[in-house]
Amino acid sequence: MHSTKHPIAIDEHIAAVNLTSFHYGVPGSGKKVYIQASLHADEVPAMLVAHVLRQELERLDAEGRIKGEVILVPVANPIGLGQVIHGAPFGRYDLATGTNFNRAYRHVAQDVMAGVAGQLGQDAAANVALIRQHARRSVASWEPGNPTATLKKTLLTMAIDADIMLDLHCDTEAVLHMYAGTPLVEAVLPLAALMEARVLLVATESGGEPFDEACGRLWWDLTRHYPDAAIPPACVAVTVELRGENDVNYDYARKDADALLRYLAHQGVLDIPVGDMPAYACAPTPLDAVEPLTAPHAGVLVLRKALGERVEAGEPIADIVNPVSGQVTPVAASRPGLLFACTAHRHLLRGMHVCKVAGTDSFRIGDLLSS
Known part of the structure; x- marks a missing residue:
């Protein structure tokens, strides 16, 4: 395991902000998993789940039971975490720009379409590798104009080539529910079952360019653009809403972290027992x-x-x-x-x-x- 500090706000004479990521396993040895918590910084349950995940991932990494790479960002929004208005946390929108921290991510599909033209065939693995190469290049070319855009670029740089991307949020008051792309339903249903999600909301495009679609939607956009090429939905990108903002306790955190780890085992990333798969608590809902x-x-x-x-x-x-x-x-x-x-x-x-x-x-x- 190692950790990395990513500088976000570079105006040192005003404030310095850093993002910290934790890295487990060996890159290139299997699937890449990216997990981030509390992109909306006042959605606190996700941070406690990330705390439990970090403890378990450190143990599993030390035991050599991670068959791939896992990146964990337990506090995905240090900018929003520092925003307080008259004593109330304000972590959904950037105070400087008014932008929702989970909107306006770079959608790289157009860049990738141009970059891979004439190079895609029937070898799905080769296509995935080429598409990811151009997706990384597109994100790298993003020139952020403010600290929040720098934060978004930093997060997307780590996630754009992931096989599995889990974005942990919560609602104000809610039952546990999830968002995913319609082409990902088959891959996401086991996670919904393990998390005991009451609702699984699916769409091919929801609008606003949220983080999960920045990671996942390019794959079906490319499939639509190149219908004769073998292009799988290669990133299982899911937003998990961990109930309501006041549902912060160790019981929920341990239960949710255990379900996430079992899903990664189900996907072949962790060498731990998956256990019996529970019955689905919901069907996909448009x-x-x-x-x-x-x-x-x-x-x-x-x-x-x-x-x-x-x-x-x-x-x-x-x-x-x-x-x-x-x-x-x-x-x-x-x-x-x-x-x-x-x-x-x-x-x-x-x-x-x-x-x-x-x-x-x-x-x-x-x-x-x-x-």
């Missing part, structure tokens, strides 16, 4: 079948359904109570589905986010992720 609900007017949010419950179309999920006028307005989904996430705030203004319901029938278009 991301464009998720219905976000908002407050119809200002008031107190009173939930009438618990997270993880199924709801019917028109069934009240919550009430918005105006304590001055006495107005009480139910909030209901227009389609049946599973209530899987909701806001942590209990007084809302008109138009603010209330909750999300995962249905089964696609109906949304445009950007599918929250801002």
Whole structure:
């Protein structure tokens, strides 16, 4: 095992910021795995899971039981981790630019398409190696204009050529759920089972260029562009939402870390028992079948359904109570589905986010992720 410090903010007379990565196994000896925690820096459960992962990976590395390479970034956003407004952590957006830390990553597909033109054939392994070479070159050519862009480039440099990329997040209040590319469903379902995910949200493109799609989407974009070439979806890129932001405890952290390690064993990266594969707790759900609900007017949010419950179309999920006028307005989904996430705030203004319901029938278009 070794660790690497990556300088992020280079204006030493103002502030110096470093990112730390931990490296296990031997590069080139098997699959490459990249795991990062808390890219949204105020999503703390992921950092505790990373702490447990680090302890286990150090032990497994010392015992020679890592059959490949694993990179772990336990704090993926040191910039956001230092942002506090009036005592409240503020780690989702960069205060300097207003940019979401999990948006606007470089999508390298166009560069790679140009670089590999006329060179792809029916040898899938050779195609993967060539595509990764050009993907690394494209990321290296990225010229960041500010510290946050430097952070994004540094993270993507480590992850762009990974076989497995796990981006650990959480929601405000939620059951455990996951995001992945539609072509990755078969590879991701075992992880969903091991994590006991209640929802697996899939899309070919969700909008906004999040980190997982910067790593994974280039493969099916290239397949679409070069339909006669053998191009597999060579990066299993998954965003794992580890319940809600206050679900920080050792029991959850150990359980989640154990599930992640068992998945890596299932993928041939770790020499540890996989154990019995649990039954799937969910089926893949199109991301464009998720219905976000908002407050119809200002008031107190009173939930009438618990997270993880199924709801019917028109069934009240919550009430918005105006304590001055006495107005009480139910909030209901227009389609049946599973209530899987909701806001942590209990007084809302008109138009603010209330909750999300995962249905089964696609109906949304445009950007599918929250801002």
